[in-house]
Amino acid sequence: MLKKISPFLLFSLISVFGYSQNEDLFCDQVKALKKVIEVNHYLPKTVDDSLSTHVFDLFLNNLDENKRLLTKSDVTSFEKDRFELDDYIENNSCDFIDKYAMVLNERIENSKKVISSLESENFDYSGKDTLRFKPESKFIYFKNEEAIKRYWSKRLRYNILYTLVENDSILEHLQSDFKTLESDLKPKLIQKELCKLEELQNRLGSVDHFVKETFLNAYLHYLDPNSSFFNASEKEIFENSLSNDQLSFGIITSKNDDGDITIVHITPGSAAFNNGNIEVNDVIKSLHSNTETLETYCVSNEDVMAFTSDQNHNTIIFKIKKQNGTLKNIELTKTKTKTEENTVSGYIIEDKSKVGYISIPSFYSDLESPNGLGLANDVAKELYKLQKENIQGLILDLRFNGGGSMKEASDLSGMFINRGPLSILKYSNGETYTIKDSNRGALFTKPIVVLVNNYSASASEFFAASMQDYNRAIIVGSTTHGKASAQVILPLDVDGKLGFSKLTVEKFYRVTGKSHQAQGVIPDIILPNLYDGFKTQEKFIDYALANDSIAGVKYPKHKQLPIKQLKKQSIARINSNANFDAVKQLNQLIIKNYFELDTEYLLTLDNVYQEMTSYRDQWRTMNSPLKNHISNFTVKNTEYTKEVISYNDDKKTINQSILKDLKNDIYIEEAQTILQDLLNLIPLN
Incomplete structure (x- = not known):
C-alpha cells in the first residue's frame, strides 16, 4: 500500500459538561487514528x-x-x-x-x-x-x-x-x-x-x-515528533504554509499589548486590499460567517487564524474598529492570493566578483496538482535573470527553511547536477525507492555556497545533503535540524469529519546510504550561531526516530572541492571578527539567562530593576558590533526587478529595506567571501 503513495506528494514538514455526541466523536477519532497508524505509520x-x-x-x-x-x-x-x-x-x-x-x-x-x-x-x-x-x-x-x-x-x-x-x-x-x-x-x-x-x-x-x-x-x-493530529482549520493552515498561492482574505493579524487583534499586513491584490476599507492597525472586534460568530475579546490570534482559514468560512463579515474609534462591518470573500512568504527573489552581490543570492523560505508547491509549479520553478526564473547579469557564482540561503514538498527539493537539486540519484526513500516494510534526477543537464554549473542553520529542516536538508554528496556546493553555517522523515496528510474517515493525521510514512537517506536523521547535515564550514546550544534540533525531542544507515547507490560525484583550504581561510577570518565574537557572547548570555537561569533574589523594585538593566546593558554592549556593522560588498537588484518595482512606491520601500538587511547580514558576508575564495581557487574557464 505504501508504495502507491507518490514520493513527490510527501511533506517533510463550549461547556465541558454534557459530552454525549462529542464523546462519540472522540471515540470514533481514537478508533480511526489507531487504524490509520497501524496501516500507514513508518514504525507503528x-x-x-x-x-x-x-x-x-x-x-x-x-x-x-x-x-x-x-x-x-x-x-x-x-x-x-x-x-x-x-x-x-x-x-x-x-x-x-x-x-x-x-x-x-x-x-x-x-x-x-x-x-x-x-x-x-x-x-x-x-x-x-x-x-x-x-x-x-x-x-x-x-x-x-x-x-x-x-x-x-x-x-x-x-x-x-x-x-x-x-x-x-x-x-x-x-x-x-x-x-x-x-x-x-x-x-x-x-x-x-x-x-x-x-x-x-x-x-x-x-x-x-x-x-x-x-x-x-x-x-x-x-510515535515520532513529526506526526500530528489536524482539525480541518489546522490542516488548511498547514497546507497554505506550503502553497505558493491560497484562497484567503489577504489579512495578517497579531495580538497587541492591549489584547486586541490588529491587522498588521494586507497582501497586495487580495480581497482586503481590493476592498479598500480595511487598513493596517485596524482592530478586529468580531468575525461572522453564515454559521458562526467569533468575538475576538480574550481570544488568541491562533484561533482567529483558524476561523479565517476555515474552508467553510469563505465569506466573513469583519467588524472593524478604525483608528478614529468608528466601527465598520466589512464583508469579504476569499480570493486566490499569492503567498508572500513563499516567494523568491534574486539579488546581485558585487565584491571582487559578481555573484547571485537567492533566499529560499520554504519548499512550497502547488498542492492542487502533483505536477504543479512551485519553488523550483520560481528559482529557475530568478536564475535566468541572474545569469543574464553574468554572475560567477551563487549563494542559496536555506536558513530557517523548515522544509515542504519533497518534489520541489528533488527538482531544485536536479537543476544543479547533470543527472543521477538524489535520495533513497525507505518504507515501513523495508523496501526502498531511489529518487532520481532524470533530466540530463544542469541549469547552473558555476560554484555554489548553501547557507544553513539549526532551523533548516527536512526538504532543505534533502537539498543540502544532495549538494554536499555530489561535491556540488560548499555547505556553510550550523548543523541542521536533523529531520529525515516524510509525512502525508491522511483523513481519519472518508469525508474528513473526524479530522486528519499528518503521519510519518517514510524515512529518506542520502545517496551514500547514510542518514542525517537526529544528526543533521554537518556543514563543510561551521559558523558561530546565536541559536547554538538551544537544543531545538530533532535529536533533543522525545521519541525522535533513530539514526541508521542503509546500502547506498552509485552516483556521479563531482571533483572534490577545496574545502580544507576554504575552511582554513574562513576560520582565520572568524577568529578575528568582532561580529562573530559578539554572536558567541550573545549566545552565552541567552543560554545563561533563559535556559540555565537558576537564581533567586528579594522581590523589590531595586532588584528587578538591577536584573533587567544588567541584562539589557550586557546585550547592548555585546550587540554593538553587529548593530553598527556595514559590509563592504554591494547588493543590488537585477535589471528585470528594477523595472518591475519602478512603478510601485510600496515595492520600492520594501526593496530598500531588503537590500539593507542583506548588506548588513554577517552570514551573507562570510558566505560571499567563501564563494570569492572558491572562485580564486577554481577559476572559471
Missing part, C-alpha cells in the same frame, strides 16, 4: 503498557506545560490511568477523557478567582518575599490552594515591576511615582492574565476540544 508501536505510560506523560505535560494550573492532588488522581490508556484505546472506552477536561476547566476557573481577588489586595514590594527562577525542567505542580495564591501574587508583582522598568528606564522616576504608577498598572495586568486564561478556555472552541485534541496529539507524538 504496539498498543501496550509502554505506550500507555509514555502517552500519559506527553498528554499531562501538554495539558499544563508550565505547571501553572494543575495541583499535585490532580496529578495523583490521574495516575491511575498511567497503565490503562492502552486498554481504553483497545476497548474504545473514551469516558476517561471527561475528568481531564472537567478538572482543567475547574483549575482555570479557580485561577481566575484567585487572580481577581488579588485586585483588592495591597501588594508587598518590601522584599519580604523571594523571587525564584529555575529551568523549566524543574517546574513542579502546586501543593495546595495557598501555593496557587502565592504563585499568582508573586507573578503579578514581578510583571508589574518588569513592565514599569520597561516603560521607564530611570529608577529615580519609578521610585518617586511608584504608588501612582503601580495602582494604574495593576488592574491592567490582572485583566491581561485573566484574558490569557480565557484564551485557554476558548482554545479550539472549548476546553473539551483542547483536551481531546491534546490526547490525540500525545498518541501521535509518542
Whole structure:
C-alpha cells in the first residue's frame, strides 16, 4: 500500500459538561487514528503498557506545560490511568477523557478567582518575599490552594515591576511615582492574565476540544515528533504554509499589548486590499460567517487564524474598529492570493566578483496538482535573470527553511547536477525507492555556497545533503535540524469529519546510504550561531526516530572541492571578527539567562530593576558590533526587478529595506567571501 503513495506528494514538514455526541466523536477519532497508524505509520508501536505510560506523560505535560494550573492532588488522581490508556484505546472506552477536561476547566476557573481577588489586595514590594527562577525542567505542580495564591501574587508583582522598568528606564522616576504608577498598572495586568486564561478556555472552541485534541496529539507524538493530529482549520493552515498561492482574505493579524487583534499586513491584490476599507492597525472586534460568530475579546490570534482559514468560512463579515474609534462591518470573500512568504527573489552581490543570492523560505508547491509549479520553478526564473547579469557564482540561503514538498527539493537539486540519484526513500516494510534526477543537464554549473542553520529542516536538508554528496556546493553555517522523515496528510474517515493525521510514512537517506536523521547535515564550514546550544534540533525531542544507515547507490560525484583550504581561510577570518565574537557572547548570555537561569533574589523594585538593566546593558554592549556593522560588498537588484518595482512606491520601500538587511547580514558576508575564495581557487574557464 505504501508504495502507491507518490514520493513527490510527501511533506517533510463550549461547556465541558454534557459530552454525549462529542464523546462519540472522540471515540470514533481514537478508533480511526489507531487504524490509520497501524496501516500507514513508518514504525507503528504496539498498543501496550509502554505506550500507555509514555502517552500519559506527553498528554499531562501538554495539558499544563508550565505547571501553572494543575495541583499535585490532580496529578495523583490521574495516575491511575498511567497503565490503562492502552486498554481504553483497545476497548474504545473514551469516558476517561471527561475528568481531564472537567478538572482543567475547574483549575482555570479557580485561577481566575484567585487572580481577581488579588485586585483588592495591597501588594508587598518590601522584599519580604523571594523571587525564584529555575529551568523549566524543574517546574513542579502546586501543593495546595495557598501555593496557587502565592504563585499568582508573586507573578503579578514581578510583571508589574518588569513592565514599569520597561516603560521607564530611570529608577529615580519609578521610585518617586511608584504608588501612582503601580495602582494604574495593576488592574491592567490582572485583566491581561485573566484574558490569557480565557484564551485557554476558548482554545479550539472549548476546553473539551483542547483536551481531546491534546490526547490525540500525545498518541501521535509518542510515535515520532513529526506526526500530528489536524482539525480541518489546522490542516488548511498547514497546507497554505506550503502553497505558493491560497484562497484567503489577504489579512495578517497579531495580538497587541492591549489584547486586541490588529491587522498588521494586507497582501497586495487580495480581497482586503481590493476592498479598500480595511487598513493596517485596524482592530478586529468580531468575525461572522453564515454559521458562526467569533468575538475576538480574550481570544488568541491562533484561533482567529483558524476561523479565517476555515474552508467553510469563505465569506466573513469583519467588524472593524478604525483608528478614529468608528466601527465598520466589512464583508469579504476569499480570493486566490499569492503567498508572500513563499516567494523568491534574486539579488546581485558585487565584491571582487559578481555573484547571485537567492533566499529560499520554504519548499512550497502547488498542492492542487502533483505536477504543479512551485519553488523550483520560481528559482529557475530568478536564475535566468541572474545569469543574464553574468554572475560567477551563487549563494542559496536555506536558513530557517523548515522544509515542504519533497518534489520541489528533488527538482531544485536536479537543476544543479547533470543527472543521477538524489535520495533513497525507505518504507515501513523495508523496501526502498531511489529518487532520481532524470533530466540530463544542469541549469547552473558555476560554484555554489548553501547557507544553513539549526532551523533548516527536512526538504532543505534533502537539498543540502544532495549538494554536499555530489561535491556540488560548499555547505556553510550550523548543523541542521536533523529531520529525515516524510509525512502525508491522511483523513481519519472518508469525508474528513473526524479530522486528519499528518503521519510519518517514510524515512529518506542520502545517496551514500547514510542518514542525517537526529544528526543533521554537518556543514563543510561551521559558523558561530546565536541559536547554538538551544537544543531545538530533532535529536533533543522525545521519541525522535533513530539514526541508521542503509546500502547506498552509485552516483556521479563531482571533483572534490577545496574545502580544507576554504575552511582554513574562513576560520582565520572568524577568529578575528568582532561580529562573530559578539554572536558567541550573545549566545552565552541567552543560554545563561533563559535556559540555565537558576537564581533567586528579594522581590523589590531595586532588584528587578538591577536584573533587567544588567541584562539589557550586557546585550547592548555585546550587540554593538553587529548593530553598527556595514559590509563592504554591494547588493543590488537585477535589471528585470528594477523595472518591475519602478512603478510601485510600496515595492520600492520594501526593496530598500531588503537590500539593507542583506548588506548588513554577517552570514551573507562570510558566505560571499567563501564563494570569492572558491572562485580564486577554481577559476572559471
